[in-house]
Amino acid sequence: MNRTTRIGSGAGFAGDRIEPAAALAEHAGLDDLVLECLAERTIALGQQRRLADPATGYDPMLRARLRRLLPVAARRGVRLVSNMGAANPPAAAEVARDLLREHGLTGRVAVLTGDDVLDRIDLSAPALEDGRPLGEHGEVVSANAYLGAEDLLPALRTGASVVLTGRVADPSLFLAPIAHRLGWDLRDPALAAAGTLTGHLLECAGQVTGGYFADPGLNDVPRPAELGFPFADVAADGPAVLGKLAGTGGTISRATVREQLLYEVTDPTGYITPDVVLDFRGVTAEPAGPDRVRVAGARGRERPDRLKVSVGYRAGHRAEAEISYAGPNAARRARLAADVVTERLRGADLRMRAEVRGVGGVDGGDGAGRAGGADGAGGAAGPVEVDGAAADCRLRIAAMAPTAETAELVCHEVEALYTNGPAGGGGVRTSVREVLGVVSALLPRDQVTPEVTVLETGDAAA
Template identity: 65%
Template sequence: MTTRIGSGAGFAGDRVEPAEDLLARGGLDDLVLECLAERTIALGQQRRLADPVAGYDRRLPSRFARLLPLAVEHGVRVVTNMGAANPLEGGRVTRGLLDSLGSTAAVAVVTGDDVLAELDLDAPAWETGRPLREHGEIVSANAYLGADAILPALDAGARVVLTGRVADPSLFLAPLAHRLGWDLADPSAAAAGTLVGHLLECAGQLTGGYFADPGRKDVPGLARLGFPFADVESDGSATFGKLPGTGGMLNRATVREQLLYEITDPGAYRTPDVSLDLFGVGLDERGPDRVRVTGARGRARPDELKVSVGYRAGSKVEAEISYAGPGAHARAALAGEIVAQRLSGTALRPRVEVRGGPEDCRLRVAATSHDVALLELAGDEVEALYTNGPAGGGGVRVHLGEVVGIVSTLIPRARVRAGVTILEAGRARTAS
């Protein structure tokens, strides 16, 4: 048995057209959109703190308005983490879009990644080694759920599955296990699906997008970059490809780069589903834009889950002004010295830098603090350069905003309780 799974997004700001193409002519069984990262879930938490019905991916309505009609037409199941910091509300928006299409396809919302109430504030943060409570006010804590959290949604017949924080490869492993009848408790099966997910999770990176380096690694047709899919067999072997007529390329080189992307230990890549060993993986080119991948090995899943913890880290200011023409770089550097001197008597330690060439450049001043008035002062000093600094400054931009810091820790798996809510046309129910 073989199933075809495609990658429709590798991050929140990805293009929509390649996913539309995969839905329309890719012959897919499943399409996965991976749109969440530590930064994007922190931004989602910021939006939800300001508005309780916000927090899901802000592009969800526009992206799904284009993709859901095609998914319904071609019978493709969709799995995505665009629920971000508010998956239930994102699910309601998705339900409304399907209703407008006249579709009765069920939407499943996976919850349980929000573990703020279960967090041990005395646990150390990976990045600093200090207890979480020492980082300031904790505002969010999202555990990386695994494929086992998604399977009940698929078993319930959902055609669209929306999650919050789920490990990237798990988004792919769950539909593969469901289609192919794999037991997630089997490390070999979990490893095979996790490897497929890891290779597909960044979408266009596998087909040459992030790979491209002009003159060293030339990639054709990047303006029409196609996203990848994989034909996965029951034994876990998979052949990766992209659609004919699309830009980019998929070969051993692009696959090898993605294979090692964000891997700390190739012999023990830890996910919620398995400890993945990549050392035995084999790559075999089977033709243009076709690579067969085999040999994933795994050990039992860990007893603890990674948690991404958000805390109030103060606010930040970014202030910029441009200089152009002869001597522009020297004038911008002088402007930076003026701002640094003006702020030298304060508690701020701004970063001051000049970006650009000798005749077209931009001064950037950035700082973080819990004192918003000080940050406003930094912005005012840059704006004052219009008439109190070197000649020819213009195009001032000042942005001031709250910072949600991110650190990581672990939580025992037993303290994380995932759940699934099924949103059918006209009613909602809980999946067992």
């Protein structure tokens, strides 16, 4: 078995940049490149797309990422691992196979399924966030369990050059390749904790290389426009050294690592994943050279008996509508427009907020309330003024409604301000879209059945 393995982070969310990942694959000497592209909201949206078209549901950027990365990864012998399968991993695997063929490459695509547990979720079970039964939140359209590294290992053992999944816990996407390369037994909480720590630090890509750390004058980061993504050299006994490619922008320091260490951690004594309960209290982060930080000291307890499930439900429709006012007295005209819309929608089944945004700044007024209430458009402190008069400002009204038809009322009334409101309004922009809410629940581990399927480039097209 290897004594060390190098693993890179090629994405930290669905809309992340592609070129830093390509640079890692080309120049970093990686064994594995992991692209973490899935969140609670994005998998629910994937399920929504799949309901409309069963051939979709995977990450919308899947083709673009793989088209750029597959030739580089094949040339450098880098295995790609990603949760871009989202709500439809089998369809994503077919896309990956087709792209391998398109590039004249041979290889296997392994796909992990089994996270979709919509047919097993108990709608009377309490949501972790508020204790209310899941079914009371709205029509449930998705339920995805967080699979772990143990579930992913069989896919890695197939020898696939591309491994795609649906909902797998973020650090588990990294722990599994590390464990596979180093021959770890994931029943050892110490090793599972060490790999989970590394995965947690890498899972958000550019955050740990200074992207989210940057704060001019407080936390200055060199050349952020050329931000590089991180990799980690993981030793067989668990410690890891985080780094980035020489010549790329950004920075890896004790401060950036410590900031990422606490990201999304509510209990540093017991960070629960499908693989281990991680205790951060003994973790150390020490400089190990330019843009290098060594992390060690993770401790772990036995993995939980139940898996977290992300549950998506139909939460209504959101309307957003904007109109601009310019010139002298613009702010007062914008506030009058807000009052007009609020009065016209009095009694409608809406939760509405109105705010006036000014040149060079955003009005921080509260303005939250039900349509028709005195606070429906209140709280506006006014836009930036030039020589005592507002140069330009924009009224924004946002509302939640139970139906698309009710939400459309907001857009109609804002558009009507062209000729039925204060002087000088223009530049109306409106939108209505369905909102999927997300809550969480727990499901016994033995009710989840992971399954691995392999596609060969020589297989017949589906």
